[in-house]
Amino acid sequence: MPSADPARGSATPRPGPAHGGAFHRFMADAARSGTLVVQPRMGFADPARMRAGLLATRGAAATTVGTLTLDSFTRVGDYAAAARAAAQGHPLNGYPLVSMPVATTTGLLDGVHGEDFPVQVRHGSARPGRIVEALIGAGLDATEGGPVSYCLPYGRTSLATSVRAWREACRTLAALRVSGVEPHLESFGGCMLGQLCPPSLLIALSVLEGMFFRQHGLRSVSLSYAQQTSAEQDEEAVHALRALAADHLPDTSWHVVVYAYMGVYPETRTGALALVADAARLAVRTGAARLIVKTAAEAARIPSVAENVTALETATNAARSVRRTAPPPSTGVEEEARALVEAVLGLHDDLGQALIRAFARGYLDVPFCLHPDNAGRTRSVISEQGRLEWSRTGSLPLGPTAAVHSSRRLTSSGLMYALQHVKTRYDAPAVSLARAS
């Protein structure tokens, strides 16, 4: 099977392969040795705390890479509000990269970030220009996003604006290759709104964004997949993602990154850690190279450094207990994902234009997404078997049989029931345990 080894194909088609690029190199080495790399979603406004968080991530009993998760003001481009809050010592939900003096960022990274511990910037901005400039300015070479996945879930910026901004951002990042640094970009397409999006659409979006990155000059990318409601369906999905990536990303170094569940999270510590452990098992069984964890504080607040370390180590321990396995019997996830990708590719040679047209026609349509550029004609349901299925396919190019057509009206309690499916399952044992003692 075509390998997900990031080293493969990294002898780039352009003159002179890029030898630098801390994140790219680290992932290539880890994939070669088959070690699962684990990574937090961590960000604090206070630079000292941010540095302590990175040091603790590096020191965890796990193979780790570091993260600067940026705050919401920075994500929406309100750099003044981020600067004001930081200057007043107010807490934020992430590190305000753009508003901080470069020296503050290089200072907090000094002696922490390097070949043996690369740091990636995770944000959630449909207009990432300033963020990309700031991360390059701070000596970093890896980030995350995508024209669709950092647009639809992250605000009201139009898809067309996001496509333009992401094209520019990709080119800025890709320009690092001239100086011998191989920049790395991860698609958030395998997550979208975090929950209730059937796997085939997540796979298609991840692959299409990876292709968009490649079209605009990047040669080291990762494709994401967020754990959903059924372990078996998720395994099938990650294998499908790898198969599509192998076909659609030639001359590109790529790997798969699994996200621990991104929807409403268990409240109990036991439930939360069991869920991240299952995500780690999913990653190993499917040959994914990297896992982004969630912590026991997820349901309530921004996690502490210690809670992040516990999550990283819990995941690593769980990963040790399993090994890579063959894909489960197909239920058609790969075929559906291929149909979506091919329909989009048929719309325009320029992937950005193809994506815009696909959303306008409803070929791509994310269930429950309120963004004005999403058609809003699809709907999903969690089946009796706990699998995430289409209940309405709208204009998705999937053929008439893909959905169990449902005329059930959406109610607040019905929505809540679906949103809490995973949380309920993982919290239940912990709650009954507490009652018993």
Next chain:
Amino acid sequence: MTRMTGPIAVIAAPTVSRGKPFVYQRHQPPESPPRVVLSTIPSDAHTWNLLFLHLLLEEQGWEVTNLGACVPVDTLVTESAARPPDLIVVSTVNGHGAEEAPALARAVRAVPALVRVPLVIGGKLDTEGSVDPDAHPALTEAGFDAVLIGPNAVPRLLALLDSLSQRGHGRAYADAVR
């Protein structure tokens, strides 16, 4: 009090549009229903909370204008002032509410037509997971009538809706939120 859900049953077409809010078409109700503007703070992208509250408010018989994610304060003020609603609900969970919402409340209260419109906020308002409604006095000082957080938040909102629709639109809201 349960009324018909209205066509959100079929979550069709975009539920919000940029700038101009999309209002769900309702079957013509017997009397004109109370109206609520549902919003979030400018930096908050979360929408599952908005979708949930939208459905809940409609099920209670309210006509909902859902302004969607990352609502600029200007948009909220302009939309509300154009046709003052009977209630403004701000929902935010990203942890920036305590920081960003006071300015929102001051901007709403600065508009004469909106001085007396009941204005409530709820969700996850800071990054520490506070669930004590009294944790953020700055919010009420800035003009919010109620801060609805913690396990009782939704029941308190439902109680507020009941008393608002019983008392007639927008009257005696100060009593209603207490």
